[in-house]
Amino acid sequence: MRWDDLFDDLEAQLAAAERDEALAQVAERTRAERAQVGWFDRVAAAVGESVDCMTPAGPVQGRIADLGKDWLVLEESGRGSAIVPASAVVSIGGLGRRSDKATTPARRFGLGVALRAVSRDRSPVAVHDVAGGLWAGTIDFVGSDHLEVVLHPADALPRGAAVTGRRVVPWSSIAIVRRIG
Numbered sequence: 001m002r003w004d005d006l007f008d009d010l011e012a013q014l015a016a017a018e019r020d021e022a023l024a025q026v027a028e029r030t031r032a033e034r035a036q037v038g039w040f041d042r043v044a045a046a047v048g049e050s051v052d053c054m055t056p057a058g059p060v061q062g063r064i065a066d067l068g069k070d071w072l073v074l075e076e077s078g079r080g081s082a083i084v085p086a087s088a089v090v091s092i093g094g095l096g097r098r099s100d101k102a103t104t105p106a107r108r109f110g111l112g113v114a115l116r117a118v119s120r121d122r123s124p125v126a127v128h129d130v131a132g133g134l135w136a137g138t139i140d141f142v143g144s145d146h147l148e149v150v151l152h153p154a155d156a157l158p159r160g161a162a163v164t165g166r167r168v169v170p171w172s173s174i175a176i177v178r179r180i181g
Contacts, residue, residue: 037099039089039092040086041099042095042096042098042099043064043067043072043092043095044067044099045095045096045098045099046064046094046095046096046098047064047065047066047067048063048064048065049063049064049094049095049096050062050063050064050094051063051064051074051092051093051094051095052092052093052094053072053074053084053089053091053092053093054089054090054091054092054093055084055088055089055090055128055130055175055176056088056090056130056131056132056175057088057128057129057130057132057134057175057176058128058176060074060076060082060084060176061074061076061077062074062075062076062077062079062081062082063075065081066107067107068107068108068109068110068111068113068114069107069108069109069110070085070086070087070110070111071083071084071085071086071110071111071114072084072086072089076178079178080178080179080180080181081178081179082176082177082178082179083111083114083115083118083176083177083178084175084176085111085171085174085175087171087172088130088174088175088176111171111174112142112144112171115139115142115147115171115177116142118139118177118179119138119139119140119141119142119147122138123138123179123180123181124136124137124138124152124154124179124180124181125137125138125139125149125177125178125179125180126176126177126178126180127139127147127149127167127169127174127176127177128174128175128176128177128178129169129173129174129175130172130173130174130175131173135149135151135167135169136149136151136152136153136154136180137149137150137151137152137158137163137167138150138152138158139177140158140166145170145171145172146168146169146170146171147168147169147171147174148166148167148168148169149166149167149169150163150166151163151164151165151166151167152164154180154181155181
């Protein structure tokens with residue numbers, strides 16, 4: 001019987017070591033998989049959820065309504081919608097732990113295409129830059145790396161005396177583009 005007890009003990013030790021090794025491998029694989037996930041993968045998995053996004057121009061809080069390859073649209077309660085370039089996101093709260101590398105953004109096009117659509121729409125916008133500037137008017141055109149805003153009051157058409165100037169804003173300086181009204 002002593003031999004049986006000895007062998008049972010050895011068998012239990014071997015099983016425990018195998019269990020510990022398997023748990024360590026699972027933990028290591030989990031860490032390796034998480035290391036491959038980008039923050040925008042987590043945003044893509046949260047479309048439809050409410051988040052708070054900090055930008056250099058201040059916070060934007062709302063539901064993630066749309067997403068492109070380098071931008072997101074937040075529907076702000078009582079304020080309308082805001083386009084936030086991914087490059088302007090300082091931090092974002094409210095994302096779940098879930099992410100899905102297989103999830104593709106709802107829109108495959110980049111910021112320039114989205115801004116050109118806003119320009120064609122001719123809606124008045126407020127362009128917040130990363131330095132705290134605020135430029136209200138209409139996006140006149142969108143270049144390869146910038147946009148130009150015709151400055152005017154939100155309730156006026158961008159014509160004649162209503163136009164108070166023009167402002168060129170490089171994409172790298174855009175923090176938020178909000179629809180006015």
